Amino acid sequence: MTRIRADRPTMIATALALVGIAIAAYLTWVHYEGISPVCTTGGCERVQASTYAEIGPIPVALLGLIGYVLIFASLFVGGEIGRALTFMLTLAGFAFSLYLTYLELFVIDAICQWCVASAVVMTLLLVTATVRLLRLAAPDQPAPG
Amino acid sequence: MSSRADSKKAAREARLAAEREEATKQRRQRTWALVGGSVLLAAIIVVVLIVVSSGDSDSGSGGGDVSLFAGIPQQGIELGDPKAPVTLVEYADPQCPYCKQYTADVLPDLVKKYVETGDVRMELHLLTFIGPDSDKLARAAYAAGDQDLMWQWIDIAYARQETENSGYATSDFIDSVSEAAGANVEQVNSESGSEAVTRQISEAETAAQSAAINSTPSFEIGPTGGEMTALNVNQLETSEFEGPIDEQLADAQK
Numbered sequence: 001m002t003r004i005r006a007d008r009p010t011m012i013a014t015a016l017a018l019v020g021i022a023i024a025a026y027l028t029w030v031h032y033e034g035i036s037p038v039c040t041t042g043g044c045e046r047v048q049a050s051t052y053a054e055i056g057p058i059p060v061a062l063l064g065l066i067g068y069v070l071i072f073a074s075l076f077v078g079g080e081i082g083r084a085l086t087f088m089l090t091l092a093g094f095a096f097s098l099y100l101t102y103l104e105l106f107v108i109d110a111i112c113q114w115c116v117a118s119a120v121v122m123t124l125l126l127v128t129a130t131v132r133l134l135r136l137a138a139p140d141q142p143a144p145g
Numbered sequence: 146m147s148s149r150a151d152s153k154k155a156a157r158e159a160r161l162a163a164e165r166e167e168a169t170k171q172r173r174q175r176t177w178a179l180v181g182g183s184v185l186l187a188a189i190i191v192v193v194l195i196v197v198s199s200g201d202s203d204s205g206s207g208g209g210d211v212s213l214f215a216g217i218p219q220q221g222i223e224l225g226d227p228k229a230p231v232t233l234v235e236y237a238d239p240q241c242p243y244c245k246q247y248t249a250d251v252l253p254d255l256v257k258k259y260v261e262t263g264d265v266r267m268e269l270h271l272l273t274f275i276g277p278d279s280d281k282l283a284r285a286a287y288a289a290g291d292q293d294l295m296w297q298w299i300d301i302a303y304a305r306q307e308t309e310n311s312g313y314a315t316s317d318f319i320d321s322v323s324e325a326a327g328a329n330v331e332q333v334n335s336e337s338g339s340e341a342v343t344r345q346i347s348e349a350e351t352a353a354q355s356a357a358i359n360s361t362p363s364f365e366i367g368p369t370g371g372e373m374t375a376l377n378v379n380q381l382e383t384s385e386f387e388g389p390i391d392e393q394l395a396d397a398q399k
Contacts, residue, residue, distance in 0.1 A: 032379075035360070063194075080179060081179075084183050108310060137173045
């Protein structure tokens with residue numbers, strides 16, 4: 001019987017992706033239910049009602065959910081292509097999170113705790129994905145799984 | 146003999162070391178190529194998302210179709226025949242993009258089908274939770290209501306809505322909306338800071354709180370003068386409103 005053993009950055013990234021999926025799924029549910037998210041910062045409602053809460057017909061929360069699911073799935077793609085895919089997705093997610101945080105701070109003028117949590121998770125995912133990818137260049141690196 | 150074996154061994158080790166070095170070099174090159182490709186792809190994705198997102202938040206220009214309200218009784222926040230059997234209450238923020246969507250896509254249908262016919266009267270409660278521009282716009286809209294032009298005023302303001310909290314609700318913007326709505330511009334400006342308008346904003350907030358309104362646009366429906374109940378819609382489409390309105394009208398005829 002073959003046991004698949006994931007390295008530590010992959011395990012951490014998997015856990016982070018699951019947290020991201022949970023956050024984005026909650027925000028997507030809240031969006032479609034038309035209710036206010038649980039909020040301690042007081043700005044969630046304003047962010048949710050913002051023009052920027054949707055891109056075309058797609059809520060940003062749903063876009064985030066799709067992104068996290070893709071990141072989660074990419075962690076199970078073997079080889080260097082899999083690692084590069086995770087890195088690419090987390091880098092895109094991180095850059096878009098930066099843009100959304102800028103909008104919150106300087107355009108919408110409100111902070112949503114769930115968006116901040118998602119941005120933190122995405123940042124940590126980028127760090128772990130970067131470590132996974134750069135380990136390929138390290139000498140005597142076993143073949144990635 | 147041993148020196149020959151030693152030199153063979155040394156040569157093999159040197160060859161293996163060179164191969165290892167070459168392999169490491171190639172691995173590094175491949176990894177950096179993957180990093181570069183990933184960065185490029187990620188940049189393309191993010192730029193597309195930001196461009197589409199910014200495009201969505203761009204404002205429209207021009208004005209709403211104010212001819213929609215021609216000939217329909219209007220008084221303050223109310224639109225339609227005061228004796229209409231059913232009342233539809235809307236809670237909205239002037240900067241809310243979904244309120245703009247409702248006003249553009251659904252309101253005209255409802256006005257033509259139910260308000261013009263005298264079946265439904267509407268009330269508009271403007272809230273100001275999005276930011277300072279909301280307050281300026283709501284004040285001017287309520288002030289236009291003093292001239293019985295609130296519905297025209299807010300229709301045009303939605304059609305010209307810009308990025309929220311960008312400071313777009315300047316005095317020039319408000320004056321141009323007032324003018325397009327056919328209101329007395331000076332009267333709107335002088336009235337917008339009045340105690341009466343402040344009271345209307347406060348009353349709208351109180352009404353929203355007691356109706357447990359937590360997002361905009363939100364709606365209530367009920368028999369005119371009777372108890373209002375929440376009208377929850379999944380999509381801002383006319384069909385979502387027709388069913389509940391028809392039910393209320395049927396109840397009123399019993």
